[in-house]
Amino acid sequence: MSPLSPADQPIGDYTVVIPARFASQRLPGKPLVDIHGKPMIQRVYEQAQKSGAQRIVIATDHHAIYSAAKSMGAEVLMTRDDHPSGTDRLQEVAERLGLSDEHRIVNVQGDEPLIPPELIDQVALNLANHADAAIATLSTPIDNDEECHNRNAVKVVTDHQGYALYFSRATLPWDRSEQWLRGGDFWHRHLGIYAYRVGFLHRYVQWPPAPLERLECLEQLRALYNGVKIHVDTARAKPPAGVDTEEDLERVRRAFESCSKK
Numbered sequence: 001m002s003p004l005s006p007a008d009q010p011i012g013d014y015t016v017v018i019p020a021r022f023a024s025q026r027l028p029g030k031p032l033v034d035i036h037g038k039p040m041i042q043r044v045y046e047q048a049q050k051s052g053a054q055r056i057v058i059a060t061d062h063h064a065i066y067s068a069a070k071s072m073g074a075e076v077l078m079t080r081d082d083h084p085s086g087t088d089r090l091q092e093v094a095e096r097l098g099l100s101d102e103h104r105i106v107n108v109q110g111d112e113p114l115i116p117p118e119l120i121d122q123v124a125l126n127l128a129n130h131a132d133a134a135i136a137t138l139s140t141p142i143d144n145d146e147e148c149h150n151r152n153a154v155k156v157v158t159d160h161q162g163y164a165l166y167f168s169r170a171t172l173p174w175d176r177s178e179q180w181l182r183g184g185d186f187w188h189r190h191l192g193i194y195a196y197r198v199g200f201l202h203r204y205v206q207w208p209p210a211p212l213e214r215l216e217c218l219e220q221l222r223a224l225y226n227g228v229k230i231h232v233d234t235a236r237a238k239p240p241a242g243v244d245t246e247e248d249l250e251r252v253r254r255a256f257e258s259c260s261k262k
Helices: 040-049 063-071 086-097 117-128 198-204 211-216 220-225 246-260
Strands: 014-020 055-060 075-078 104-107 135-141 155-158 164-168 188-197 230-234
Touching: 014 040, 014 086, 014 117, 040 055, 040 063, 040 117, 055 063, 055 086, 063 075, 086 104, 086 198, 104 117, 104 198, 117 135, 117 188, 117 230, 135 155, 135 220, 164 220, 164 230, 188 198, 188 230, 198 220, 211 220, 220 230
Parallel strands: 014 055, 014 104, 055 075, 135 230, 155 188
Antiparallel strands: 104 188, 135 188, 155 164
16 A cells, blocks of 8 residues: 555644734734625635634634624634733633643634645644654745845744754855855745644743744744754645735735636
8 A cells, every 4th residue: 555645644633723813013903804705814714614623713812803703603712912922822722722732733823814724734734743843834945035035034944854943034044155046955934834732832831932032033933942843844835925914915805806706
């Protein structure tokens, strides 16, 4: 019998949590903005429904988002409004749901209405396949100089087994010859989708923010700083960028309008 391909492997039980904050510096009320007749949080939820997750929970700190999620039939929790990070919000959800330490949670960002469902399954399977990792995530190769030097594109460097060595907003690794992207598959952009073991989340919230985390504003560096293993798999699909600005929102609206005409 031939071995199963990654896409055919059994994923097992896991839960998707979609954090949805109302506050946003660049786009206030972002989860509720209209995208071709539906609020963005509903578009994200519908993508998550196409994955193999056994449970999908929206976690919010705002009554309007809570009401919208309820009206579309989603499971939703009202969480505290003082969480310093999305990971802290996930820990509250895991605790309130009474999930076991080995249960897997996939964090799907509430501003990615075009996220491919296969990536949600892929990151959950990645964690299941690496018992010594507490976190799994995905990356995609960088194929242009602009992205390579863009500080908003987070880079990740791994060891030969795919475990993260470091994440940075800087161009990482640095090519002394400055022949960027011409000498090997070194540059990868980190995708902001994570799978966590619940036991790790309970430990994470006990740790103070790490110096490197404060410096780079990347909360995954708190895990690396405390010796936690993070496995990084190459994404099987390259997702469109999420919604951070009005320009992003218009791009996503055009994408949904285009799909509706086909």
